[in-house]
Amino acid sequence: MLPGAANVPPVGHPETRFDPGPPPFREAAECFHCGLPVPVGSRFTAMIDGEPRVMCCAGCQAVAQTIAAGGFESYYRDRTTFAPSTSGESAPDELAIYDLPEVQRGFVREVDGALEASLLLQGITCAACIWLNEQHVARLPGVLAMEVNYTTHRARVRWDPQRILLSEILRAVQAIGYRAFPASNAGAEEARKRENRAALWRLFVAGFGMMQVMMYAVPTYLAGAGTMSDDIAQLMRIAGFVLTVPVVFYACAPFFRGAWRDFTLRRLGMDVPIALGIGVSFAASVIATFGGRGEVYFDSITMFVFFLLTGRYLEQRARQRAAVSLEYLDRALPLSAHRLTRYPISRDSDTVPAVSLRPGEFVLVAPGETVPADGRVAEGETEIDESLLTGESVPAPKSKGATLVGGSVNRLNAVVLEVQHAGDDTRASHIRRLTDRAASQRPRIVELTDRIAGWFVAGVLACAGAAALWWAAVEPARALWIAVAVLVVTCPCALSLATPTALAISVGALARRGAVATRGHAVETLARVTHFVFDKTGTLTQGRLSLTSVQPSAGLTRGELLASACTLEQGSEHPLACALRAAAAEEGVGARTAATHMRNVAGCGVEARLDGQLHRIGTRSFVAQIAGEDGPAPAGDAGATPVWVGSERGWLGVLRFRDELRPDAIELLDELKGQGKHVVILSGDVPDAVEFVARQLGVTDFAGGCSPEAKHARVQALQAGGAVVAMVGDGVNDAPVLAQAQVSIAMGTGAVLSQARSDLVLLSGRLPALLDAIRISRRTLRIVRENLAWAVAYNVVALPLAMAGFVTPWLAGIGMAGSSLLVVLNALRLVGDSPGASRLAPQGPAASSRASRLVARA
Amino acid sequence: MDILYLLIPLSLVLVFIIGAVFWVALRGGQFDDLEGPAHRILQDDDSPNRQ
Numbered sequence: 001m002l003p004g005a006a007n008v009p010p011v012g013h014p015e016t017r018f019d020p021g022p023p024p025f026r027e028a029a030e031c032f033h034c035g036l037p038v039p040v041g042s043r044f045t046a047m048i049d050g051e052p053r054v055m056c057c058a059g060c061q062a063v064a065q066t067i068a069a070g071g072f073e074s075y076y077r078d079r080t081t082f083a084p085s086t087s088g089e090s091a092p093d094e095l096a097i098y099d100l101p102e103v104q105r106g107f108v109r110e111v112d113g114a115l116e117a118s119l120l121l122q123g124i125t126c127a128a129c130i131w132l133n134e135q136h137v138a139r140l141p142g143v144l145a146m147e148v149n150y151t152t153h154r155a156r157v158r159w160d161p162q163r164i165l166l167s168e169i170l171r172a173v174q175a176i177g178y179r180a181f182p183a184s185n186a187g188a189e190e191a192r193k194r195e196n197r198a199a200l201w202r203l204f205v206a207g208f209g210m211m212q213v214m215m216y217a218v219p220t221y222l223a224g225a226g227t228m229s230d231d232i233a234q235l236m237r238i239a240g241f242v243l244t245v246p247v248v249f250y251a252c253a254p255f256f257r258g259a260w261r262d263f264t265l266r267r268l269g270m271d272v273p274i275a276l277g278i279g280v281s282f283a284a285s286v287i288a289t290f291g292g293r294g295e296v297y298f299d300s301i302t303m304f305v306f307f308l309l310t311g312r313y314l315e316q317r318a319r320q321r322a323a324v325s326l327e328y329l330d331r332a333l334p335l336s337a338h339r340l341t342r343y344p345i346s347r348d349s350d351t352v353p354a355v356s357l358r359p360g361e362f363v364l365v366a367p368g369e370t371v372p373a374d375g376r377v378a379e380g381e382t383e384i385d386e387s388l389l390t391g392e393s394v395p396a397p398k399s400k401g402a403t404l405v406g407g408s409v410n411r412l413n414a415v416v417l418e419v420q421h422a423g424d425d426t427r428a429s430h431i432r433r434l435t436d437r438a439a440s441q442r443p444r445i446v447e448l449t450d451r452i453a454g455w456f457v458a459g460v461l462a463c464a465g466a467a468a469l470w471w472a473a474v475e476p477a478r479a480l481w482i483a484v485a486v487l488v489v490t491c492p493c494a495l496s497l498a499t500p501t502a503l504a505i506s507v508g509a510l511a512r513r514g515a516v517a518t519r520g521h522a523v524e525t526l527a528r529v530t531h532f533v534f535d536k537t538g539t540l541t542q543g544r545l546s547l548t549s550v551q552p553s554a555g556l557t558r559g560e561l562l563a564s565a566c567t568l569e570q571g572s573e574h575p576l577a578c579a580l581r582a583a584a585a586e587e588g589v590g591a592r593t594a595a596t597h598m599r600n601v602a603g604c605g606v607e608a609r610l611d612g613q614l615h616r617i618g619t620r621s622f623v624a625q626i627a628g629e630d631g632p633a634p635a636g637d638a639g640a641t642p643v644w645v646g647s648e649r650g651w652l653g654v655l656r657f658r659d660e661l662r663p664d665a666i667e668l669l670d671e672l673k674g675q676g677k678h679v680v681i682l683s684g685d686v687p688d689a690v691e692f693v694a695r696q697l698g699v700t701d702f703a704g705g706c707s708p709e710a711k712h713a714r715v716q717a718l719q720a721g722g723a724v725v726a727m728v729g730d731g732v733n734d735a736p737v738l739a740q741a742q743v744s745i746a747m748g749t750g751a752v753l754s755q756a757r758s759d760l761v762l763l764s765g766r767l768p769a770l771l772d773a774i775r776i777s778r779r780t781l782r783i784v785r786e787n788l789a790w791a792v793a794y795n796v797v798a799l800p801l802a803m804a805g806f807v808t809p810w811l812a813g814i815g816m817a818g819s820s821l822l823v824v825l826n827a828l829r830l831v832g833d834s835p836g837a838s839r840l841a842p843q844g845p846a847a848s849s850r851a852s853r854l855v856a857r858a
Numbered sequence: 859m860d861i862l863y864l865l866i867p868l869s870l871v872l873v874f875i876i877g878a879v880f881w882v883a884l885r886g887g888q889f890d891d892l893e894g895p896a897h898r899i900l901q902d903d904d905s906p907n908r909q
Binding site: 243 | 866867885889890
């Protein structure tokens with residue numbers, strides 16, 4: 001990538017590509033706020049620094065106006081990446097929950113008459129975001145202090161409860177386009193802080209010890225014969241010993257503990273030769289120091305330890321950073337629940353904190369939502385995803401009377417739950433442990449090197465023992481030192497650092513481009529992918545459908561059709577349902593009476609009883625089952641998605657929705673095809689609409705009207721043919737396919753369930769981030785291979801030399817440290833890989849130089 | 859070269875003093891946010907005008 005390429009705006013595609021009708025978009029016009037493409041005919045603008053800027057949606061417009069009104073326009077000059085998309089915000093009234101004392105108990109504490117809370121900010125993408133949040137919240141009357149940690153994205157806010165409510169603070173954060181959650185797991189945060197401080201302190205002890213011990217060691221190497229008195233040399237050795245003691249006994253503690261654990265479990269890990277090497281060379285050096293015979297290697301020991309700890313510290317930080325960006329997914333139990341206070345007389349629900357639920361109460365669990373408490377299904381039937389609990393990815397059907405466990409996810413239909421255990425009595429703590437275990441899952445490639453290392457370690461120990469025995473017979477004085485040299489020179493440091501450092505650094509590099517790897521194997525597998533399977537809705541298209549036409553059957557008004565459709569789609573989070581509700585709200589049409597017997601049939605539609613009659617909304621064949629054959633044909637407009645509505649009495653009409661292509665989808669697919677990847681589009685949408693999209697993108701392998709099962713089967717078939725499949729999707733209906741594909745990639749703007757299930761989340765919602773991710777993962781794999789090859793080659797050369805007695809321990813130390821250093825530096829090349837760090841067009845020379853300064857410092 | 863008999867022990871003492879200073883800084887949370895101050899100093903030009 002050329003250095004200047006970072007700021008080149010995406011190339012506008014020639015309009016001649018699109019024969020049917022007018023081009024869907026002229027330029028790749030990007031929303032000034034969030035960078036997502038602006039839909040055709042958008043009329044949203046906001047005045048920023050005296051210039052009208054285009055916005056993609058009302059949400060971004062409102063946020064930009066708030067920012068401009070507060071006088072924070074310099075945010076737009078300072079930022080280095082686009083703001084997060086504002087779509088998919090939760091209703092602000094839900095925030096009032098956080099004012100209740102029983103909810104606040106978990107995360108708010110009182111300090112000098114004021115209240116202080118730890119909040120987790122979602123949507124932070126760059127330094128300017130943090131500045132904006134701090135300034136905006138600090139200006140609210142009643143807020144005493146607001147401070148955001150740049151690394152963990154946690155905010156500490158202190159306020160006067162007499163003058164402002166917590167919910168108002170959270171709402172203020174939402175008004176500028178971010179979301180704030182109470183950081184409920186304060187204990188985990190404390191633990192992480194302690195772990196970080198301990199790691200840093202160990203690193204300091206080892207680093208400072210290394211530098212100082214080197215000060216004492218170098219003169220003895222450089223001094224010519226007879227220029228240094230024995231007393232001084234001995235004093236230097238003792239000084240080196242004094243500083244090596246804390247390094248060995250404190251900084252190395254994790255290695256000794258790891259080795260001991262391996263020993264008790266009767267296996268050989270990387271820590272065993274490390275601990276053995278450190279232990280033996282330290283003991284030998286101590287004997288040499290006080291026995292006055294032999295060489296001292298305090299400098300090699302401290303340097304070795306410092307390099308090892310540096311690698312581990314970097315790895316730990318990269319891992320924590322990745323974990324932070326996805327922490328909001330990690331809350332097993334939701335904080336609020338929809339309680340049906342007067343069920344079954346009325347279905348009115350009010351939002352209450354989940355901890356305040358009591359056994360015997362009824363709650364509504366909408367599809368896509370997490371079950372807030374343990375209990376029994378009182379009404380409705382659905383499928384429940386209990387994978388967080390059981391690891392079983394196939395959702396289990398649940399009907400009336402079945403037990404639901406809090407923390408599992410409702411996949412299909414809205415159900416009423418009778419609470420049996422709530423709050424602390426649920427199995428939430430159990431779920432938490434399981435989630436933690438999933439997070440600590442090790443990448444396969446690391447497991448592989450660990451297994452190889454086990455054999456390698458056994459081999460090294462055998463070689464060291466054999467060398468010691470052989471030399472004990474030939475030349476006893478040198479036997480110990482040759483054994484130490486064998487241990488140190490082959491110390492599989494390079495081997496054990498080769499993979500984790502490269503993976504850790506690549507996870508960090510991915511996160512900076514808005515792609516978060518949630519599973520260890522994501523990076524490794526992504527590099528090997530041969531087939532990319534895309535969902536259409538929300539992935540290749542913008543996922544913001546709009547209602548384009550309403551075609552009621554004879555004898556029915558437009559409003560009546562809309563109202564019925566709206567009522568049917570009440571409880572759904574499908575993009576079609578959202579678009580329908582938005583359009584209906586615009587026309588002043590609301591949902592009618594409550595629908596009963598609501599059932600969501602995946603891939604087909606929704607059915608429910610309205611006024612005692614069975615109604616269906618969805619695909620033509622699904623509705624035809626109750627409304628009779630020959631439904632109304634949708635007129636023209638091949639790109640639009642028709643949705644039929646019908647009842648037992650007949651067809652009610654057709655609604656048509658249109659979803660524009662993302663401009664960057666073409667860029668992405670062209671690039672993927674250029675790399676020789678096979679691209680497949682599988683969508684649950686009608687075949688015509690899928691074909692229309694596939695044509696525009698030049699994709700020949702596509703299928704429309706796919707049920708989740710059909711998609712699943714198709715991916716399985718590809719895999720049976722030896723393909724490594726990456727699935728890119730964003731809907732709840734994609735969850736089974738995401739689980740089946742070797743790598744699953746979810747859009748950060750999509751359903752939370754599919755994000756929780758996927759290996760990689762594109763937080764920015766921009767497709768080219770996927771190209772960056774592929775490029776980084778391939779480079780990572782190449783660097784891992786280079787590192788492994790180097791480590792193996794080095795050992796193949798060094799081991800025989802050491803066994804033959806040609807390598808003195810200090811030479812071995814240099815060789816070992818050098819090989820580790822080489823491996824780490826090789827992995828660090830991934831950090832320098834930063835094209836696409838900013839796709840923002842420069843907004844004035846001063847701004848861009850300031851931005852680049854920020855990037856350089858970051 | 860006799861001064862080395864003083865300087866080497868003195869360097870050891872200094873190392874431990876520096877270590878203690880670092881320890882205090884670490885405990886005080888100075889290293890909890892390694893990026894924030896670098897950005898804040900650039901962006902701190904208009905502080906909130908609260909009463």
